[in-house]
Amino acid sequence: MNDLINDLYQEIILDHGREPRNFGECEPHNKSADGHNPLCGDNLKLTFLLNDQNIIEDIKFTGEGCAISLASASLMTEKLKGKKIEVAEEIFKDFTNLVSGSDEDLKVLNEEDSLYALKGVGGFPMRVKCATMAWHAFNQALKD
């Protein structure tokens, strides 16, 4: 099988794509945003609870999408749960770089991270939007 495809669809991606973790709505929540990919109609709804120490206590999503977007959302929620908001923002930046194909100046992510599985998206530039949809929703929710 082709390397590009194997890099894109690593086992963990296929797994999270088939069975997304943290799928649902977070109750209670105080932050939410919709993510949308106008190219293909994929969409998701992200909800999370930010406590008074600025820690993400719980985070979930629902929606429809391709394996990449579902897996990315699923891995994101796993990664962000329990994180301080400042750290989460650093991870967001690193992740954006990673999927654009540049993993040189990463600050907080490293190869051990499950998020690293999405690096293969760099080989499919039109899929970057799939991988970042959940993250943009997260970023949007922080702004609102």
Place this chain on the structure above:
Amino acid sequence: MNDLINDLYQEIILDHGREPRNFGECEPHNKSADGHNPLCGDNLKLTFLLNDQNIIEDIKFTGEGCAISLASASLMTEKLKGKKIEVAEEIFKDFTNLVSGSDEDLKVLNEEDSLYALKGVGGFPMRVKCATMAWHAFNQALKD
């Protein structure tokens, strides 16, 4: 001097361009139309008197334009004065063919005609509109 230019600006054209005949307004008149070349802003007003035998008793024009459009209007009025309308229409058709560069199937015009002087316009396709402006006004006046 270049042949194309000499063909375009024959002596008779330059003469009629400088001193157009039948310049003015026809009084009385029962037919009139404006000619206009939106490419350059040239324009003219054509007036004529059609009598009850359908003969063009008098015909005049005013306006501004290049040597080709003035000479063409001037030669047209000379040619059409005294003509029956049916004949005038035949001349119109011939003239349109002539300036588009095809003088094969002419019905009423021949090389003796002063209008033949405008054949050189065929070498300058963007100038055809200059040469036909007065004729289109004539045709328009008949329709109105």
Place this chain on the structure above:
Amino acid sequence: MDHSKTLNLNVRKDFPILSKKILEKKDLIYFDTAASAQKPNTVIDETNDFYKNHYSNVSRGVHTLSVESTFRYEDARKKVQKFLNARSENEIIFTKSATEGINLVAQTFYDKFMQKGDEVILSLIEHHSNLIPWFFLRDKYGVVLKFANIQPSGEIDIDHFNSLFTNKTKIVSLTHLSNVFGTELNEKAISICKDKNVPILLDGCQSAAHLKIDVQKLSCDFFVFSGHKTYGPAGIGVLYGTENLLSEMPPYQGGGGMIGDVSLEGASYAELPAKYEAGTPPLVEAHGLGIAIDYMNKIGLDNIIEHENEITKYAFNKLNEIDFIEIHGGDNKRNSIISFNIKNIHSHEVSSFLDVEGIAIRAGHHCCQPLMKHLGVNSTARLSFGVYNSLEEVDKFVIALHKCKEFFNK
């Protein structure tokens, strides 16, 4: 691999991009012609030649290059006129795209003929480009939009369509060939409009290179298509409209080239077709479209259609045999387009997987979100064919589909 029959047409060599290697090793199999067609050599070469030997602005200067450019531009108009069998060149307006053509008609038809509360009939299968311009009329002026339902086959439900007309119906706008199902509009829809004396616009984006178009026989009032889907360059489209309607409607955009006489107090407008062509037009692109039409004529539109029909039927039958494939629409005739899904695999996965095999298909909502919602999917995979495709490519595609299924179910 049972391509028992080989087809007569083999024009692959006319299209330089088809010798490209995808990811440096795979032959390109281009099944995305409905999104945009590839260009034959002649179109590319003539674009080149125009810029290298004849280029300047059109209709403005009197010098030689201006003549050469203007004549190429107007010659293209004649070619389009013949291609559509329009009555006159005055009925051919060059736009930048089909989308612009529909926007132009929606706005100027409204300006002349409609008011608040008047009705427009569309359908559920329309492309966004044949929806949003009408949505604008609804939002801005209170025009009422009605949508014909579709049958499971993907065709418009003619009875429902017929029932939508009232004495406030002012215009109908329908796709001539669905970019999702590949099905042709039922002629009855047009004859109903004629009976009721309501003008109809046909969105011919997908039909222009895949059906024989005769606007007089079709008796449509407007017809739009895009050059880039008919083997022509990007950046050029065509609006056909009857001289009657186009003369009555006001101009759409204002600017150089569309005027008669201008003073600070007001302006008169140029005759058709210039009236609707404000500003410097896409002149080289128009010429390129003319060359694309020459190309299709040389191959013969009948031959092209037969060729595409063979491939479409072949592919349809192949896909129909595969149990994990769901084809959208019914068994009725498809023209060069088939939409499908692999059960439980998102179309994006299918497209990315096929991509590394060199196969370009389209995945997404195809700018038909209302239809997707109706079908209960958020995206489909779409195969679409052009004159350069072959049965062998379909065979390779089917093998790749099986590999794809296997990969994602591993």
Place this chain on the structure above:
Amino acid sequence: MDHSKTLNLNVRKDFPILSKKILEKKDLIYFDTAASAQKPNTVIDETNDFYKNHYSNVSRGVHTLSVESTFRYEDARKKVQKFLNARSENEIIFTKSATEGINLVAQTFYDKFMQKGDEVILSLIEHHSNLIPWFFLRDKYGVVLKFANIQPSGEIDIDHFNSLFTNKTKIVSLTHLSNVFGTELNEKAISICKDKNVPILLDGCQSAAHLKIDVQKLSCDFFVFSGHKTYGPAGIGVLYGTENLLSEMPPYQGGGGMIGDVSLEGASYAELPAKYEAGTPPLVEAHGLGIAIDYMNKIGLDNIIEHENEITKYAFNKLNEIDFIEIHGGDNKRNSIISFNIKNIHSHEVSSFLDVEGIAIRAGHHCCQPLMKHLGVNSTARLSFGVYNSLEEVDKFVIALHKCKEFFNK
């Protein structure tokens, strides 16, 4: 022939059309760049390469060709952003032409910010493309248009301009560089708008390749230009607008690519810049424009401007010496454009005469009929220069002018 100084730039060989022989024997001298510029090899070759190796539709599919096309298209946007020094790519909208850009702004700015009785300030020297879109607002919605006078120099009368503002003035739209006089807009006009907090659109058709543009320094709110006048392909234009205004104004045309989510009940729209780019855009043309910008950057815009200034000054002085020539406008600085008449000879005669000498100039009203009426002429001859022109060409032109005068006075 006293071209005492030879210029540093000699890029004629980069422009293939310049080796064309007019009427099979005369070297082409192209003095009609203001109507449309000729294209360097790189622009032509890259257009070729795009169609031969990378073409498909943009932003829609996920396959390799779609990636290659989309990246080229978006890369062009980045190049334009840098070229204009816009803050963000979201401020760069690709249109089909400058004319479309002005129509877009007039309509959508009205929709959001204006009502009947509100006022727009223009001037007497505007191109039809910067008049008619505003005339539409006057005719359709009762907007009031006011026109700044000009001084004998051809420049806007700043005091008169200033006096036109009222509290109903909503927008100002002025040419940045006159296509008749070649004179640059007085900066004061912009600062008056800033002081009064009225947005200003600059029509940069003639300035984009002949002045250094920095939209932030200029502090204009909108800026439009056409690719074909800046050494780029036909069929592509640019609208720059501040993100603030563009976000607030509604979309202009509706269709594929500019939507967020669509149902039969309504649609949400895409973010900037897609919001204003309905339908398949002129993608290859956008790329070509990017390559044209690369070309100008390689030569250096400063060098280009210096080169053109030298030629313009040289030609101006030469023409000024000739008693039968009347130059329009004053002695102030011209940028690459000079309009004139030979006394008693219509500009058409001049242009046709020069044409057979291989010299392409423009004759006509230059889409500025109100200005022509003001000048009391119905047409002028216009010289306009580009990076590829030389002093020698000016000398040849002057000799031809004398021959022309002699011929018509014979």
